[in-house]
Amino acid sequence: MTSAFAAGGDHRSLPVPDGLDGMRLDQAVSRLFGLSRTAAAALVDAGDALVDGVRRPNSHKVKAGSWLEVTLPAPAAPPTVVPQAVPGLRVVYADDDIVVVDKPVGVAAHPSPGWTGPTVIGGLAAIGHRISTSGAAERQGVVHRLDVGTTGIMVVAKSEQAYSALKRAFKYREVDKRYHAVVQGHLDPLRGTIDAPIDRHPTHDYRWAVVSGGKPSITHYDTVEAFPAASLVDVRLETGRTHQIRVHFSTLRHPCVGDLTYGADPTLSARLGLARQWLHARALSFLHPRTGDEVSFVSDYPDDLERALEILRD
Numbered sequence: 001m002t003s004a005f006a007a008g009g010d011h012r013s014l015p016v017p018d019g020l021d022g023m024r025l026d027q028a029v030s031r032l033f034g035l036s037r038t039a040a041a042a043l044v045d046a047g048d049a050l051v052d053g054v055r056r057p058n059s060h061k062v063k064a065g066s067w068l069e070v071t072l073p074a075p076a077a078p079p080t081v082v083p084q085a086v087p088g089l090r091v092v093y094a095d096d097d098i099v100v101v102d103k104p105v106g107v108a109a110h111p112s113p114g115w116t117g118p119t120v121i122g123g124l125a126a127i128g129h130r131i132s133t134s135g136a137a138e139r140q141g142v143v144h145r146l147d148v149g150t151t152g153i154m155v156v157a158k159s160e161q162a163y164s165a166l167k168r169a170f171k172y173r174e175v176d177k178r179y180h181a182v183v184q185g186h187l188d189p190l191r192g193t194i195d196a197p198i199d200r201h202p203t204h205d206y207r208w209a210v211v212s213g214g215k216p217s218i219t220h221y222d223t224v225e226a227f228p229a230a231s232l233v234d235v236r237l238e239t240g241r242t243h244q245i246r247v248h249f250s251t252l253r254h255p256c257v258g259d260l261t262y263g264a265d266p267t268l269s270a271r272l273g274l275a276r277q278w279l280h281a282r283a284l285s286f287l288h289p290r291t292g293d294e295v296s297f298v299s300d301y302p303d304d305l306e307r308a309l310e311i312l313r314d
Contacts, residue, residue, distance in 0.1 A: 027202060
């Protein structure tokens with residue numbers, strides 16, 4: 001494999017910070033430059049990350065003050081929005097400023113590298129909704145996101161005014177976001193707050209974790225119904241980190257039922273017929289960006305989550 005040092009590229013040279021002392025080289029590169037562990041490891045394997053001018057393996061433990069020379073890969077072209085009909089995507093409300101949808105499972109909020117499935121933005125384009133041009137090209141109009149495996153209410157901005165107002169409202173926690181989740185076991189206490197910082201998982205790509213120095217993350221919960229093996233909880237997010245609910249309840253050792261990525265019991269998941277986490281964006285309330293009036297939207301449980309509840313109750 002040809003090294004980018006020979007070919008020329010985006011070179012970076014810097015000393016290893018004290019906070020990364022003793023860390024694996026691939027992990028240090030990942031943390032310093034915001035790369036996935038897989039991408040960082042590939043970069044090291046290609047000889048594009050030198051320590052004190054010497055090529056080292058991924059497992060090499062870096063020392064604070066050592067000189068790190070890295071050539072970053074050229075940024076990939078952003079994915080484009082392709083109008084594509086999305087079965088099950090339901091428009092709950094729409095006007096000149098916003099469109100509120102009920103997102104089905106298996107649909108991403110917007111295009112992203114590596115994702116070839118349907119998206120909310122592509123689905124809205126297919127039915128003629130013109131979305132705000134604010135934001136990055138692949139996620140114009142997107143002011144918040146739901147995981148591919150999470151269903152429920154999501155709002156998208158259509159006007160530039162709405163985009164600015166809603167981004168601000170989400171940033172300053174002026175939006176009431178309510179989720180329902182079924183988690184394993186019984187929470188103690190039945191009502192509480194989880195305040196634990198979240199960042200990328202130190203060793204697993206595509207996962208997040210509670211880590212020291214992560215972004216502040218606050219989840220409020222209240223048990224609605226208890227079953228022998230699980231609990232239905234109402235969740236209010238004060239912050240909106242990636243996988244926040246899934247990570248926080250997994251950290252408490254009460255993962256969302258069906259969430260095998262974060263430690264759910266596969267036997268229980270199979271018994272309930274779940275192929276994804278039991279997590280649903282139940283309700284969303286915010287001030288309309290043009291009128292200033294409070295608007296609220298609620299989503300019913302989809303069939304797979306409703307069936308799992310029925311089995312738990314039986």
